[in-house]
Amino acid sequence: MTEAVLRVPVRERILRTAARLFYRHGVRAVGIDTIIARSGVAKMSLYRSFASKDELVAAWLAERNVAFWRRWDAAVAAAGEDPRAGLEAILDMVAARVAAPAWQGCPFLKTWAEFPEGVHPARQVIEANRVGVHVRLAALAQATGARDPALLADQLQVLIDGAYINGQTHGPGGPACCVAGAGRVLIAAQIGRPDGVGAPI
Amino acid sequence: MTEAVLRVPVRERILRTAARLFYRHGVRAVGIDTIIARSGVAKMSLYRSFASKDELVAAWLAERNVAFWRRWDAAVAAAGEDPRAGLEAILDMVAARVAAPAWQGCPFLKTWAEFPEGVHPARQVIEANRVGVHVRLAALAQATGARDPALLADQLQVLIDGAYINGQTHGPGGPACCVAGAGRVLIAAQIGRPDGVGAPI
């Protein structure tokens, strides 16, 4: 145990280790004993910081949620005032993420699959994230003047979900890389092509 | 135990019960004891028919795979000779499935999320299904004369994956219902609109 590690607060050490293990192996496949062993922490320290394993899972996803919106806001902000550029920036961000070697799927969707029912605290975090994505996509779509902003938001969210899943099963370089282009096609179909020529169906 | 139930072979009874429970609650959440209790079968009978729980999971998915291709082939066949109609028929089939009240996600994607690594026998079944989908989509896309059949296959598979996942998290009536329309936009962008006016990006 290096001094540098010891400087990190216990809660933080647990959360970092749990995040890595949960994301790589899945929540159910990683036990408390593994987490405390890998983070060099006593079991009681874990249960002093987190009421239960479920709460630790929820804390991990809450952290992912914060990071998610940080990336989202940065992408939209970098795109400037144009809402269409904002939508495209989000598509590009998704494409870049699923193409990264470290990509092993969306933690929200993965965890949702592991707890498809019940009152697991992680489910609230996941639901909030997914609703938030749709709301913001719809707001951007509305601002672009799309004919049916709600429909465009539906289409883009489905496409993004697909990229997340597909990138997980097929790895980097797979079909998911097409998400940015496909999204642009869907956008163009609702608000005209970049050169101003509409192409509605 | 009714006579009708007893007439069903033990292996079949186990498989039906496991299929229902695995699909609804997830593989890891359902134990062997639950399966034998719910199917009215002795534990030894289960292990006489299946070498392990993992093999039972794989058998369930293999059965789903057969049913999947039966639906696929029926949809394509009903669409006639036109490959574009075949692609649209598949999109319609997906849309109908994710809109059904019984829909609780794609068993392949759900199970993949539960076993994201290792040599689980179910993973082979899932991989084979996913590769098969892409191959057949690409073949249909090629037959339509799409400019980039591989890209169109990528886009459609990502879209379908997204519909499966989104339908699972949002339930019937959610964004996933847009899959058929969105897929048509992507097809039209590559092979021209139904009225013959191309709309490539």
Add this chain to the structure above:
DNA sequence: TATGAGAGAGACAGGTCTGTCTCTTGTCAA
């Protein structure tokens, strides 16, 4: 130096899981 909080170490309880084994029961054909 004394003290108290934070944290490590590890035993433990109670439950669940998979998989094995033995014994019993029911059924069907010769």
Add this chain to the structure above:
DNA sequence: TTGACAAGAGACAGACCTGTCTCTCTCATA
């Protein structure tokens, strides 16, 4: 009627899981 065999019933082993508890150690601060 008898014998073979499939299947039910359930005990059991061994592993693993979460969560609790006690004891000990370290270190900062009064």
